[in-house]
Amino acid sequence: MTRYKRSLTMGGAIFAIVLSCFTGSLFAQSTDQSSDQETQSAESAAPKTLIDWADFDTFDTGYESSVAMHPSGLIVEVHSSGQTFLTYNGLFYRIGKLDPTNGTVAWGPSRRWVTKDKNGSWPAVAITKEGYAILTYSNAFTKSNAVLRYSVGTLDLNGGTDQLINFKVQNEKLDTGFHDSISVNYNGTIAEAHEADGKKGMYYRLGHLKAPASGNFNIVWDSGDGGQPWDDGVNPQIAINDNNDVVEVHQASANDHRLHYTRAKISGNRITFGKDHPFFSAGERPAVTLLNNGYLVEMHASNYDKKTGLSELRYRAGTLDRNNATLINWPDGTTIGYVANTGGIGTNGAYLVSTAQRGTHLYYSWAIAP
Numbered sequence: 001m002t003r004y005k006r007s008l009t010m011g012g013a014i015f016a017i018v019l020s021c022f023t024g025s026l027f028a029q030s031t032d033q034s035s036d037q038e039t040q041s042a043e044s045a046a047p048k049t050l051i052d053w054a055d056f057d058t059f060d061t062g063y064e065s066s067v068a069m070h071p072s073g074l075i076v077e078v079h080s081s082g083q084t085f086l087t088y089n090g091l092f093y094r095i096g097k098l099d100p101t102n103g104t105v106a107w108g109p110s111r112r113w114v115t116k117d118k119n120g121s122w123p124a125v126a127i128t129k130e131g132y133a134i135l136t137y138s139n140a141f142t143k144s145n146a147v148l149r150y151s152v153g154t155l156d157l158n159g160g161t162d163q164l165i166n167f168k169v170q171n172e173k174l175d176t177g178f179h180d181s182i183s184v185n186y187n188g189t190i191a192e193a194h195e196a197d198g199k200k201g202m203y204y205r206l207g208h209l210k211a212p213a214s215g216n217f218n219i220v221w222d223s224g225d226g227g228q229p230w231d232d233g234v235n236p237q238i239a240i241n242d243n244n245d246v247v248e249v250h251q252a253s254a255n256d257h258r259l260h261y262t263r264a265k266i267s268g269n270r271i272t273f274g275k276d277h278p279f280f281s282a283g284e285r286p287a288v289t290l291l292n293n294g295y296l297v298e299m300h301a302s303n304y305d306k307k308t309g310l311s312e313l314r315y316r317a318g319t320l321d322r323n324n325a326t327l328i329n330w331p332d333g334t335t336i337g338y339v340a341n342t343g344g345i346g347t348n349g350a351y352l353v354s355t356a357q358r359g360t361h362l363y364y365s366w367a368i369a370p
Contacts, residue, residue: 046329049317049370051297053336056356056363059107060094065343065355065362066124066181068133072157073098075105075346075353076133076165078113078123079362084141090116091123091137095161098351098366105353105364108161113151114171124344126184131155132212133165134190134219136174136182143178144198150174150182152209152217168217175227177203181237183290185244189266190219193238193248194227202236202250203227204271222269230273233260239290245320246271247296247328249286257284259300263326274326281333283314287345289352294320295370296328297352301342313337313356317370339363 062079069075075096082088091114096105114120114137123137133153140146153167174180180194192205206223210216233250240246244266252258259281264273283300290296296318301311314333321327343355343362352367 046319046331048331048334049295050334051315051317051352051367051370053315053354053365053367054103056337056365057104058361058363059096059105060092060110060362061360062092062362063341063357063360064122065357066122067344067346067353067355067364068125068127069098069346069348069351069353070127070131070155070157071129071348071350072131073348073351074127074131074155074157074161076125076127076135076155077344077355077362077364078125078135078137079343079355080121080123081116083121085119088116088119088141090114090118091120093123093125093135093165095155095163095165096353096364097161098353100351100366100368103366105366106161108163111164113165113167118171122179124180124182126182126190127155128184128188128209129186130212131157132209132217134182134184135165136180136192138178138180140178143195146176146178146197148174148177148180148194150219152212152219168212168215172218174219175203175205177227179235183238183240185240185242187242187244189240189244191238191240191246191266191271193236195234195236200232201229202231202233203229204238204248206266206269206271223271224269228270230271231260231262231277235285237286237288239288239296240266241290241292243292245290245294246273247288247290247320248273249280249288249298251284251286257282257302259283259286261298261328263320263328265325276326280328280330281314281316284311285342287342287354289345289347291347291349291369293370294322296320297345297347297370299342299345299354301339302333308338310338310340310358313339313342315354336365
């Protein structure tokens, strides 16, 4: 289905945005948008699975957005208020609720969970099947000497979007490191990945909530006292499913916009990462989510335009190869809009939700999962 191009509502006014290199609105979408032909692998491109993304709509202001979704339809989104000391005012979360019948997400108010006197960047979020929200962040704006911290709280899965996260653990140290991502499956396994603090390398951790039914919401790190190294790179994004499959995507370096992936398996208290970390596209700031049916959906920004300050927002719906435990079958990517930065992407198995940033505004979209 072709989506019609439209203008976006910003601050109560309607602006028709015409860019020097693009026509139509900021997030003009169509199934005949340009395809990403940057995949360079020995395998030919897999058949393309098109996802019918809803039109992006604004829901807040901020940066560095991440998002998670529960089968109840509840959504938790986290973001930073600013990227420097001058603009930073804390880290915030919002609770939303998807109504697929009406095709909208209802959002509750924006609530601060890390105060402005505590530095914070790159927040991330995951939700357990019981409705426990796990929020993480870096306590610095740059990776030198950065420390990762986490909070855990409960959600009322039958409640509205105006509810508060009832935090049980707040601002606990997770590890040294920077710019992490977090994922949880319905077996209760927590997977976390992050950059080293001021050094090269990426590290992962596996854990679980100690005894939430008894009131202990601290994370027990089953993989050991510190992060486990597996590769070099930046912007690591990890996703796991209930089959203990693992997919991780990352950028080669801050100035090297090659994107790589690793497919792995959780085995005991370790992730069995293979030696191969194939290149799959050119771009930056990837985000990924993994479904139980073997599909994964990845988003990234690509083809930055200096005149507009925008990049193409592209997605791929890949599949875990059934015959090769290290291979992902990637189709060519599809452009669905133009953004300053990608945000996050999450799934509850039936639906997808994604976020993106343009200027100081945050936008969301949703779709039926493949």
